[in-house]
Amino acid sequence: MKFGIYLPPKAETAKCPVLYWLSGLTCTEQNFITKAGFHQAAAEHGLIVVAPDTSPRGCNIEGEDESWDFGTGAGFYVDATEDPWKTNYRMYSYIKDELPKLINANFPTDPERMSIFGHSMGGHGALILALKNPGKYKSVSAFAPICNPIQCEWGKKALGGYLGSDAYDATQLVKSYPNSHLDILIDQGKDDQFLSAGQLLPDNFIAACTEQKIPVVFRLQQASCFCSP
């Protein structure tokens, strides 16, 4: 698996906190590193940024390249339980355990401080990872995340394909999130086509969080384009 990593100047002399970026559908480990322009901010704040790939590649699983929103480039950050995906498609464990272990062993990281954020599918990934691992991440931010996958087309397709359950639905997870000590920031473009298409469903998430008293700040931005950041 490839991943991109940005090391700030501070990393030369001290251990830095790590920010994991989960990209959205069709992205690779390059998109964020290449296009996002986060480097200056990361340098200023002394943050290491890790951008993993969105799915395993070249697994030779039948149908993996068939759709852009399922299979290659669409790992949905779950551990698949269904065949033929369950052997290779374990993005959840990868992001949760494997990757941090690798990063912490080879780079000057502060293992106590890590946060997670992502876009769209990556946003969903960030949310579920944070919600399923209370206390692991200091903060979670999501850009136009898929908040309630089991309710939307994408989710239904992906989760239905990879899993048999809704164990990876952020909205569902929130409903049973044990402790409210989590800082969630969601930015959503107002004119996002997918928002209007009902793919993202942030309201559901917010409602669930409000009920559960999970602190979320949700910003509806003027951005119209959904393009990957």
Added chain:
Amino acid sequence: MSSRSGSAREYETSDRSPGLSAFPPVPESSESEAEGLIFYHMDLYGSKERFDIFPKELTGQEDRSLGDTRKESALSSEKFQRAQEAGYDLEKEVAELAKMYGLDEDREKELELLGGHLEMVESRWPPARTEKVGSQGSIYNASKSSSPMKDQSQSTKQQGLPGEASQDEEENKARAEDKAESHIGSGEGLSSSGMSDEWNSQAVSEEEAADIFCSTCKMPIRAFDKLFGEHKDHEVAQLPSALESEKEEIHKNMCKLEEQIAQMENFASHLEEIFITVEENFGRQEQNFEVHYNDAVQVLAQKYEEQLEALGEEKRQKLEALYGQLVSCGEHLDTCKELTDATQELYLENDKASFMKAAVTMVDRLEEFLKKEVDLELSTLPDFEERVIDFSEVEQLMNSINTIPAPCAPVINPQAPNTATGTSLRVCWGLFSDDTVECYQLCYKPVSNERSSDEQAEHTLKVKETYCTITNLLPNTQYEFWVSALNASGISPPSERTVYVTAPSPPTIKNKKIRSCENAALVCWESRDINPVDSYTVELSKLTDEENGDTITESIVGIPNCEVLIHLQPTQSYRICIRALNLGGSSERSEPVLIHTTGTYFCLNEDTAHPLLAILDDGFTIACDELENPECDLPVYDNSFTRCIGILGSLIPFPGKHYWEVEVEEDTEYRIGVAFENTPRHGYLGANNSSWCMRHIITPSRHKYEFLHSGMTPDIRITIPPRRIGILLDYENCRLSFFNADIAQHLYAFNSHFQHYVHPCFALETPGILRIHTGIAIPPWTALP
């Protein structure tokens, strides 16, 4: 008795050097002294002669002490003697002694003495000899007091010459007999005779030493005597203890003597000073006299001149008168002459008709002329009137020599710095001349611009010194002072008027208007005086853990206005006071104010509050009870909000970051944020470009939050309604951030370059309460954007 007279003289001469008899040649004129003359040295302070002088003073005292003195000196001389060479010319010594004590004529005695001496010499050890000499001298000088002698003998004893004791004993016995007498001579005589008598007996009593002291007879005796002798019933004491007490006695007297010495020295120096003063006074009187004399002489001369002139005038007048007379006389004569000539001529006229004609005319003329009276009286007498020089004025002058003139006007000193307080002034003045002054009259009144009654506020005091402290004055007020000097002759003209000014009253710090942040504070105050002061001084002291909060750590002077921006250290506490200054000095400190440089501190500007907004007692809680008629008729200040039920906090004029918190209730609708000073009071906070605020509205379905500026807000959902909102104002990074302080959640941040300093602002949109918390250190979780 010759001995008596001799003794008198001896007394005096022996004064000179009682103990000095044992000393080697003494610089005084003891050898050259003529009989009957007493010489006292002019140098009063020569140590050797000290004892010479005092005995005169000591006549009033006990002779005992005198004897003590002598004994002491004899003792010391004795010791000194011992320090000297053993071989001593005894005879010379004795001869000297004898001469000194006037024994010269009394050769018999002398010989006796010498004989006695010689006897002693033969039977005693050499040191004893010298000692004896000393003691001999002492004997002659002593009136009584065997104890000093005892001392000697004791010391002798101690020196290991026990044999002496008995002899001394004898001597003492002799002296004891003379105890009551003040005539030394008799004592001497007796003693001398006694001595010679007892020389022989000494040989007998030699073996037994005196070892106890008879207090009754005041002499050492042998124990044997106590038991069997005349001392049987007397009080006795052990010799050593008796010795001690006698020594003490001597010591006391020595101390008294030293006191005397000091006193006399002081007196002598005082006398010296008096000498000088006498000279000064003389000089002054001389001058005074001269002046008066000159005045008198001048007056006299003037009188003389006057009279002389008058005399001259008189003469002139007389002469004039006489001259006048002479002139008229001359004229008369001329006329007579003329007539005579004419008549003569007439006679020469031959023509009878013409003659008759002329003659008739002539006769008429002559008759006419002769009718005139001839004044042959002197118009003026040659004698001059009596002139007397009027001495009365001179007499008066002479009489007034002894009267002192009225003094000249004194001079008031300009106000000395730091001598004034808010209610008192210390005025000082001086005399320009050497006038004698009994007292001064000081007058003063407040200086005012009005022309109204000057007398009203004028005060007068009589003062003896050249200074006076006036109290009960008004602060920061100018007073005019003038002073006159008084003595028996009258009062001087008043001095020039000098203005003094009292110090100002301490100002009052406006507690409610203080603003501070981590590294600065803005303090303002007001003066309590009507008139302006010159400047203000700020005194601030940093409070540390120690009790000592009085150490001033910094003073800022020369502040022209009633406010100051002070730079401080973060997280410290300071006590700050203000003083007002004027020419008179500095006021007392104002009431202090405590400033803590933790977080940012500001107050609410009451005069910006909407009428429906109430500020509760602690000054940091605002409440709105009712919303009826937000645009109401209640009194509105120029500066208050009229529509938005809001209030501004004080300006935060310090750069950097500032943080405060607002506690809200779940159902309160509010607007909180910052605004410029000029934000429109008729507008709503956030609706214009001079204010930024977070707004909370409750809709039926949920809490709605807006972050307003220029009427615009992003669309924001917040799942947990914050109860305690943290506001971070960052001038430097141009950011205003809002947080849910309870969970350290960042809510929103405005990025705006604030062109001016801003005020915190608060408004209520439903009845409710907002509690504002200041002075909080910036929490660390606000750090990242």
